Amino acid sequence: MASENRGLTERKKQILKAIVDAHIEGGGPVGSKYILQNQQLSCSSATIRNEMAELEEMGYLEQPHASAGRVPSELGYRFYVDSLIERYAMTTHEIAQINDLLKAKMGELDQILLAASNLASNLTNYTGIAIKPPVSAISINKFEIIYLESDHYILIAVTSTGSVKSKHVHTATPISQALAAKLANVLNQHLKGLSANEITLPIIMEMEAQMGYESSLVNAAIKVVYDLLNELDEGEMRVSGIDHLLQYPEYSDVGQLQELLGTLEKKEDILNLVSRSESQDISVLIGSESEVKVMNNSALVFKPIVKDGKTLGAIGILGPRRMDYAKVLATLEGLSGNITNLIGSNKSNGGESNGGN
Amino acid sequence: MASENRGLTERKKQILKAIVDAHIEGGGPVGSKYILQNQQLSCSSATIRNEMAELEEMGYLEQPHASAGRVPSELGYRFYVDSLIERYAMTTHEIAQINDLLKAKMGELDQILLAASNLASNLTNYTGIAIKPPVSAISINKFEIIYLESDHYILIAVTSTGSVKSKHVHTATPISQALAAKLANVLNQHLKGLSANEITLPIIMEMEAQMGYESSLVNAAIKVVYDLLNELDEGEMRVSGIDHLLQYPEYSDVGQLQELLGTLEKKEDILNLVSRSESQDISVLIGSESEVKVMNNSALVFKPIVKDGKTLGAIGILGPRRMDYAKVLATLEGLSGNITNLIGSNKSNGGESNGGN
């Protein structure tokens, strides 16, 4: 394939780019005459027609029906995105908007991601996606217990990613403030740094032994810890700006739109897709490149948010295959830069924060 | 109005109900002939036509155009919901589904609500909504500080509603474990039970005085507390199953659908609507009854989730005005019952839990 790309003459590239641009702009098939007008090419429409026929043969273009113009194929888009794109410079206004909104939301990572995807959606007029990938092999770095009543305490856990989760626990046997402290101690001693499947029976037994008479508390606590680790494992995804999709004619077909919304609701597919991507850079998935069947005439662009080598989340854009890639890429790039700044700058007074994951 | 309702003859009621039922079923206008066939009435279509004309005059029916059948008006639906509805009995299968899913999700209230709205959406085939109303005048019952490093601690707050919020704090001046404990102490002493606007300067001053040399810590902490209270104040709303909407012809008009999705995205309107409702019972808002302009041909049904007299959240259903009210009401009723059970039963081993709001 790469060698074929090389094989494209300068003029073919120009024509291909012109077609993709025009199709992104207008949505319909693009004809030879149109290109001739909106592009300074020193040749006639007939020549363009010939070139287009060749481009079609090579797989970069498609023809909806015999006497229609050409539409970029998946391969055509891929080529466009990979090599023809003109970087879109964000306006200062847009940059200011990003700064304002994200600064204001400087809070939990969830909130930042959500705000970012919202913003991305509004800036680009496509659908925004905020993703928190499932954190596999997560562990707990610190336990803390808040004693409330004789049968009621709150178990708090600080995870290895720095986020804090809590759970209310109601005990069958009465506890005291001191007992709660002791329990916290035992938990910290034995479970620190362990992930869900590293908590083995021997460890539990030892903890029970150490708690003596109150060993029943251990069991309850362990169960809660386990639940907690599992919850952290789940991954989340939130979508914003679906209404934007409706403005594009490709989604005026109710059936397909419904299918697309369906996959957006199910979430697993996209969540998998994003978390399986090992690249830390922007990914562009066009149409059926992404095993998710439904996305045939859609494209998904996303950028992971990375800190200290760990992927904490991702923001993305979902839109029609003919989306304005230049703008989308620039927007995501800009946003992710801001987010990374925001969560990287630890020396503030308010400080970065992570609430319940 | 009530007197007008009274004025409806038995036959008029029967006809009205038949029309609403038929329209809910089919979606289109309902004609006199159709009613005659699907209803055992001892009269002819002409009589029915006369009755329908009268019902229209009284405001219960509408005619899309001169020679079409009749469609229930807003008033017609209202009457139907208020007095004609046959309670829909949930199948045991549905009940089992509810139990399974909710039990499994027994975790944070957010999660329960979300799961419930999801379930409601699937059971009814409309769009589900999970709402956490803004908790005005919320206060913090307990502070706790987890010391991490010399310039980094986690501030944890247990709110009056029992949920737990946390924030990482990075300090400008170095702290110690002991100092962190002292700070927690001061916070607990002075801020317990206060809402955001009850934290006055004198209180802050006194706290600073009490902290002596380390008074700068107080300021930073207060700011965090303040942020935290504000975040709690926000209210949240999540939507599931928008794809269901597309199956109803009333939403095949892209423009209107887009508007509706727009209001769903904005959230404030619906959030206001729900939190302003003082009833603890199921509310049914039909069309323009709810100031939200867009919902002209939609209806919103929601049920608050109440515990100890406090509204903790709400689950709802959004769908076309001609929705299957019987089923929707029964589903929400069933779900809310289960949720109330779930969060009410405090004496379990795993226990109810509230993570970061």
Add this chain to the structure above:
DNA sequence: TTTTAGCACTCTTTTGTTCGGAGTGCTAAT
């Protein structure tokens, strides 16, 4: 006085037809 049958009328929806435009492919000339 209420109900009913019958019929004329209205409005929508569907279907078929026509027609123009846009765009291509091909061929022959440059």
Add this chain to the structure above:
DNA sequence: ATTAGCACTCCGAACAAAAGAGTGCTAAAA
């Protein structure tokens, strides 16, 4: 290798006609 020209194809808009559904009204029946 490029171009002009032309025949051909296909789609979609516009229009007309027909079919269907349902009403309102009138006059007769109960």
